[in-house]
Amino acid sequence: MISIKKYAAIDIGSNAMRLLITNIVEQKDKETQFNKSALIRVPIRLGQDAFTVGEISDENIDRMVDAMKAFKLLMKVYKVEKYKACATSAMREAYNGKEVTQIIKDQCGIDIDIIDGKIEATIIASSDLHSFLKTDQTYLYVDVGGGSTEFSLFADGKMVTSKSFKIGTVRLLNNMVTDIVWEEIEKWIRTQTEPYENVILIGSGGNINKLFKLSGKMQDKPLSYLYLNAQYQYLSSLTYEQRIAELALNTDRADVIIPATRVYLNAMKWSGARQLYVPKIGLADGIVKAMYQGTL
Numbered sequence: 001m002i003s004i005k006k007y008a009a010i011d012i013g014s015n016a017m018r019l020l021i022t023n024i025v026e027q028k029d030k031e032t033q034f035n036k037s038a039l040i041r042v043p044i045r046l047g048q049d050a051f052t053v054g055e056i057s058d059e060n061i062d063r064m065v066d067a068m069k070a071f072k073l074l075m076k077v078y079k080v081e082k083y084k085a086c087a088t089s090a091m092r093e094a095y096n097g098k099e100v101t102q103i104i105k106d107q108c109g110i111d112i113d114i115i116d117g118k119i120e121a122t123i124i125a126s127s128d129l130h131s132f133l134k135t136d137q138t139y140l141y142v143d144v145g146g147g148s149t150e151f152s153l154f155a156d157g158k159m160v161t162s163k164s165f166k167i168g169t170v171r172l173l174n175n176m177v178t179d180i181v182w183e184e185i186e187k188w189i190r191t192q193t194e195p196y197e198n199v200i201l202i203g204s205g206g207n208i209n210k211l212f213k214l215s216g217k218m219q220d221k222p223l224s225y226l227y228l229n230a231q232y233q234y235l236s237s238l239t240y241e242q243r244i245a246e247l248a249l250n251t252d253r254a255d256v257i258i259p260a261t262r263v264y265l266n267a268m269k270w271s272g273a274r275q276l277y278v279p280k281i282g283l284a285d286g287i288v289k290a291m292y293q294g295t296l
Contacts, residue, residue, distance in 0.1 A: 002027045006037070008075050009287035010068075010085035012112065014047030014146025014170050015256060016206070017064070019071045020284035021078050024292060034288060037078065041206075042067045043252035046090035047146040047170030055096045061103060068108040084287050084296060085112045088120055089147030089168065117164020121150040123286035123296065124204065132279050133157050138196040140189070142267045143204040143282070144260045146170040151185075151267070153192050163188055169207065172259035182266070189270040201273040204282055207260035210253060212278040222275035225268050232261045 005024040011017065019040045025033040044064060049057045056064070068085075075083055091097040091114050101112040115123070124143055133139060135157040143150045145168045152162035165185050167177050193199050200222075203212075211231060215223060235243060235258050243254040268276060290296035 008080040008083035009284040011284040012087035014090035017042045050090040050094040121162040141202045169256035193271040199271045201276040
């Protein structure tokens with residue numbers, strides 16, 4: 001006898017908004033399964049507003065409202081019984097962020113929680129990440145978003161420390177990350193990983209997932225530093241239009257993929273990691289797991 005629950009998570013990021021619908025399958029004396037039923041991604045680049053002018057524009061508020069109405073209808077069609085909506089750095093930093101959440105609540109009936117970087121890292125850690133970790137190895141988990149990047153160090157199967165930095169693909173595209181921020185990240189990574197040998201990187205985010213897909217590797221195989229660096233050089237040699245036409249990248253992916261790759265490369269260099277694993281996990285997965293576990 002099995003029981004199936006339908007949960008959904010809405011991730012409102014700096015580069016895109018995502019709706020994840022998950023089937024939660026419960027069986028007696030068996031581990032609960034979390035099966036993705038649908039994933040819808042809408043490329044509303046809120047970070048372009050929030051990080052350059054400090055507010056979400058009227059145009060993007062209208063687009064958000066339309067997207068959230070669509071998400072609400074999709075959840076109804078899929079018969080979702082429980083959901084949670086979380087917004088990250090763009091909504092955190094826009095001075096009208098709370099006003100936007102009220103507009104969406106009034107027009108769409110959806111409550112949005114604006115979460116900080118530490119909570120974001122903790123939610124992601126609630127995902128399937130733990131099933132991936134081996135207790136005899138050390139991992140640096142790197143989740144590159146549009147506005148911020150979360151770094152979490154795991155040793156002996158447990159999180160040792162985590163930190164969020166204001167460095168993300170949209171900020172990098174707009175030349176809003178100073179050398180001082182890079183230096184702070186380098187110092188933090190080197191300091192935290194120095195006591196450990198053979199650190200392995202775990203990458204999360206749409207860009208590293210796309211890079212992994214382009215590699216053609218099996219899910220349990222890692223990317224090497226040499227491969228990632230070669231891809232970085234190759235992508236940098238192409239024009240924006242070539243990346244769309246020749247690599248079939250989405251228009252909102254073809255520009256941010258280069259700065260994202262740079263973050264992963266530096267994280268590997270500063271931690272001494274030679275391998276990068278890319279499990280299919282992210283904030284939305286973590287939200288579903290945390291709802292189910294009652295920790296959110």
